[in-house]
Amino acid sequence: MSYPSRVKIVEVGPRDGLQNEKEFIPTAVKVELVERLAHAGFANVEAASFVSPKWVPQMADGTQVMESIERRPGTIYSVLTPNMRGFEGALAAKADEVVIFAAASEAFSQRNINCSVDESIERFVPVAQAAKQAGLRLRGSISCSLGCPYEGEIAPAKVLNVAQRLIALGCDEIDVADTIGVGTARRVYDLMRIITEQVDPARVSGHFHDTYGQAIANIVASMQAGIHIFHSSVSGLGGCPYAKGATGNVATEDVLYLMQGMGIDTGVDLDAVVDIGQWISGHLGRKSASHAGNALAARKGAIACS
Ligand code: HMG
Ligand code: MG
DSSP, X not given: OOOOSBOEEEEOIIIIITTTOSSOOOHHHHHHHHHHXXXXXXXXXXXXXXXXXXXXXXGTTHHHHHHHSOOOTTOEEEEEOSSHHHHHHHHHTTOSEEEEEEESOHHHHHHHHSSOHHHHHHHHHHHHHHHHHTTOEEEEEEETSSXXXXXXXXXXXXXXXXXXXXXXXXXXXXXXXXXXXXXOHHHHHHHHHHHHTTSOGGGEEEEEBOTTSOHHHHHHHHHHTTOOEEEEBGGGOOOBTTBTTXXXXXXXXXXXXXXXXXXXXXXXXXXXXXXXXXXXXXXXXXXXXXXXXXXXXXXXXXXXXX
């Protein structure tokens, strides 16, 4: 079995991780989180969303976050943009990459962005054109790629169809997202193989929520299928407001520990991320959801408890 020698980890904690928090998190904490993560070595940090504050109040301060962070040269700061209104905000706030987000499930598309899959793709056309014109990177996310909270199992053909439409819009990267964490290794491997027969594997990422504890196995299965970009969230923060019961993304510390153990380079300082995970968990008044993060922090005698 061959594995990559290097992977790219996209840290999504400040966006996917925090978006579901009920209590409003002060902008200064969000800013510190993004800055510390960039400093730990992530080449790409998903920093904010430019979505309707009525839909996701926690992300209402995206502009302030983006305008306040001290940028680290070379780091890509990504933001979610569901429509032109979001794109204009992202452009003004000097995002490096905008993320359009579709779903492989009709029901989830309606719940998440209030339109059908076809309508969402139409809505993304001007966003994609504007992003390209402005020289920004463009990423396309596909929710419910391995299952939907409303429709159940999702056929790989549906995921591939959305992936191809997002590529046709000019996306530099496509995120295969397991929104509710139901995927298991063989299905993930098969899906990634089906997608990468049509789409360059270098442009496909795995975005795994860890609801059923399968995310690490799914990352290994994805690497076996030729994928080398993964999303994760420091201390496993997160959930999705439109997928009941969904828990956070796979914890970044767990992914970094896996990669370190497998001799795969990430360019990220695991020790620094452990500290960030303990700090943000302490701020939120709960124990980190990262196994590796807690084990490594315990070794250092610095575990955060609620
Ligand atoms: P809508 O209600 O159909 O749209 O929402 P609308 O155009 O009628 O707008 C409603 C109100 O929002 C209006 O304000 C707009 O101006 C405003 P009002 O006139 O009522 O005062 N509005 C905006 N405000 C700020 N920024 C904007 C914006 N757009 C409209 N960009 C819409 C449609 C897409 C806007 C809404 O459904 C929405 O914002 N959804 C976002 C939901 C979301 O953020 N979900 C979580 C992120 S996705 C995710 O987590 C999955 C992912 O991690 C992968 C995975 O794990 O699956 C990526
Ligand atoms: Mg997600």
